[in-house]
Amino acid sequence: MRHHEEENEEETMKVKVRFFAQFGELLGTDIIVEPVSGTVLSGLIKEIAQRNKDGYNAIFDEKDTFREFVILMRNGKRVDTIDAVTTKVADDDEIAVFPPVAGG
Amino acid sequence: MLSERERERYKRQILLFGEEGQEKLKKSRIFIAGAGGLGCPISLYLAVAGIGTLTVVDRDVVEQTNLNRQILHYDRDIGKKKTVSAGEKLREINPDIRVNVIDTTIDETNVLRLVGNADGIVDAMDNFPTRYLLNEAAINKKIPLFHGAIRGLYGQATTIIPGKTGCLRCIFPNAPPKEVFPVVGVAPGFIGMVQATEVLKYLLGSGELLANRLFLWDGMRSHGEEIAVTRNPGCMACGTMRKRTRKKP
Ligand SMILES: [Zn+2]
16 A cells, blocks of 8 residues: 555656747647656756757757756746756646847 | 927826826936847837937948848838937937937947946847846946847846846846847837836836846747746856956856
8 A cells, every 4th residue: 555655646746847939849838747756857857858859959968968048947946057957856846948038 | 397299299198107207207318229129119119208318329230131120220221320220210200309329339348338327228139248248237337227138939028126136147147149040020029118118117116117027928829927036146247246357248
């Protein structure tokens, strides 16, 4: 029983990842994922971004690290991309990933 | 004092914020950096709203490829300085305001002088390095920076009040790469109107500003939303640990 409950807990973790602007065009705008507990922010976004090569390359560089202009928000709060490798996602999290636009 | 003609000209908005509000606008000086996609609609609407003094800075010449969005420049203006073209139209549309145009490239040696004693800076630029200079000028002079940027049908806007909100560097520590960005005129038109609305509210002291709020617009989906932003204590431009190194933006 206990084992079953634990499994259940893991299954019910839902995280919403929202990609904006070009990121959204390449990867989809609102994506619901069910990560296993312990998943970190950068890992989660990498996994989703791998669905589309251009999408991945828009967000990550050749060293698989976030491009420096990428902005990450978790539940309305800014997360430095450097901290995304250690920040664990939690149930009901809403993650936003967006590129600033620069034109005028 | 408003003239009889001004009272007539602004009658419908005086209904909204009174002659006192209109006087405030008349006494105001706004600096608009850029006479392109954002700068054209912004300066046009601030001119007709009766901002007393508008200063518009641009270094470029009107090109054919500008005409899908830079609505102050007409087909006949191709080859003309954007400042000349913009100045003509703005003075014609409202002869009751003062329009200064400056044909130059904004850089770190002239930005403070160019901004002068303006009450606010409108960011109508097309690149982040110059935006960072405007940001520093706004912090230096303790005046607001009305930020806007676009790409394709997307846009963003926020209002930076030095000392109260995060600055442009707090929100965007690193510039996105330079590119020839796709754009259709309605995007800078839309974002420009958000910025111009912010300018008016700030000058009138009314409403609620986009302070510490980054507005994001997705024109393709007609979806707008905002993201809370905050001041970064370690910010290289406005942080308490402010470094005075003149690092190239
Ligand atoms: Zn700052």
